[in-house]
Amino acid sequence: MAERWGLKRHELQIPTQKLPALLRQSAWLNDEPLVHSNDPHLLAIAEYAKASVTVLLSGEGGDELLGGYVRYRPLRHSLLLNLARPLFPRFSSIFNLSGRLRKLAQFLALGSNDDFVLFNACEVLPEAAQRHKNDGTPLFPFREEVLAEARALYPGEYMRQAMYSDQHTFLCSILDRNDRMTMGASIECRVPFLDYRLVETLAALPSVELFRGPGGKPLLRSYARPRLPAEVLRHRKWGFGVPWGRYLRSVPELRDQVRNLPRLSFIKEGPFQQERLKTLISEFLLGADQHEALVKQLLMIAIWHQVSFKKQYTAIREVRAS
Numbered sequence: 001m002a003e004r005w006g007l008k009r010h011e012l013q014i015p016t017q018k019l020p021a022l023l024r025q026s027a028w029l030n031d032e033p034l035v036h037s038n039d040p041h042l043l044a045i046a047e048y049a050k051a052s053v054t055v056l057l058s059g060e061g062g063d064e065l066l067g068g069y070v071r072y073r074p075l076r077h078s079l080l081l082n083l084a085r086p087l088f089p090r091f092s093s094i095f096n097l098s099g100r101l102r103k104l105a106q107f108l109a110l111g112s113n114d115d116f117v118l119f120n121a122c123e124v125l126p127e128a129a130q131r132h133k134n135d136g137t138p139l140f141p142f143r144e145e146v147l148a149e150a151r152a153l154y155p156g157e158y159m160r161q162a163m164y165s166d167q168h169t170f171l172c173s174i175l176d177r178n179d180r181m182t183m184g185a186s187i188e189c190r191v192p193f194l195d196y197r198l199v200e201t202l203a204a205l206p207s208v209e210l211f212r213g214p215g216g217k218p219l220l221r222s223y224a225r226p227r228l229p230a231e232v233l234r235h236r237k238w239g240f241g242v243p244w245g246r247y248l249r250s251v252p253e254l255r256d257q258v259r260n261l262p263r264l265s266f267i268k269e270g271p272f273q274q275e276r277l278k279t280l281i282s283e284f285l286l287g288a289d290q291h292e293a294l295v296k297q298l299l300m301i302a303i304w305h306q307v308s309f310k311k312q313y314t315a316i317r318e319v320r321a322s
Helices: 016-030 039-050 062-066 070-076 078-084 088-095 099-109 113-118 126-130 141-153 158-168 170-183 196-204 218-224 230-234 244-250 252-263 274-285 289-309 314-321
Strands: 055-057 188-190
Touching: 016 039, 016 170, 016 244, 016 252, 016 289, 039 170, 062 158, 062 196, 062 218, 070 078, 070 099, 070 113, 070 158, 078 113, 088 099, 113 141, 113 158, 141 158, 158 170, 170 188, 244 252, 244 274, 244 289, 252 274, 252 289, 274 289
Parallel strands: 055 188
Antiparallel strands: none
16 A cells, blocks of 8 residues: 555554553453453554644444454345354354354354344353353343344344444444544544544435445455455454453463452452353463454453552553663
């Protein structure tokens, strides 16, 4: 892209030893226990960019408006999901599925396409969390209210329902996170995909027009074709992923914090069964990737609790000094 448009290319590398301090600073800026994984990296990018520009542009909203998330795609084929639902979870246990196939099996195990939509943006699904808890089944009244609106707007279109639900839940927290990380570095970030005229136009488009063509976000690919190199247009979707499983096992400070989670007072007072939680963490540290999402979320909530309630404000000075 830089070569195509004659741009100056920038590359930022974050040493792993700086991650704990960046986690504390991003948790302090969030002001609530948001767990979006790449908050420290967005903060680092914003601080890096501040020296060169006054405004950043970000693509938030593009996936929710144009159907870009890979997790949406099975919902376009509801009849196939209904046929696969009794079989796929069994295949998962027999063949030890991993990655997206394992996640698909977990979604199918929820029992209905409505639940597939309701929890589509979740990393930790209710059943997975429930195995380690003492209390009853959680309720999600706001999400269910949004889903009811989505059903009324897009009856029988589960993918559009998931997109609508994300626009009113998941995207809201993404935008809040984005604003706090960039403003935490005193730089403005704008989201052109969320111009209200674009939002309204795309929401009103029939699905056959919105999804016409190959690959994810075909409408956007078609529009951008004259402007992007062919290599970019052909490339698979590449999200802003962070290898937290590796970091939480290999960075000594983070590994120690993970190991200490069951001993924290607010975890002890919470709904988790202590012995099961200890077993889960031990298995994760030994390489059980299926526990990564829950361990990562508990750790980041613990870090937020640490900086918010124990007044460990030195994290901000620590990052800036380094």
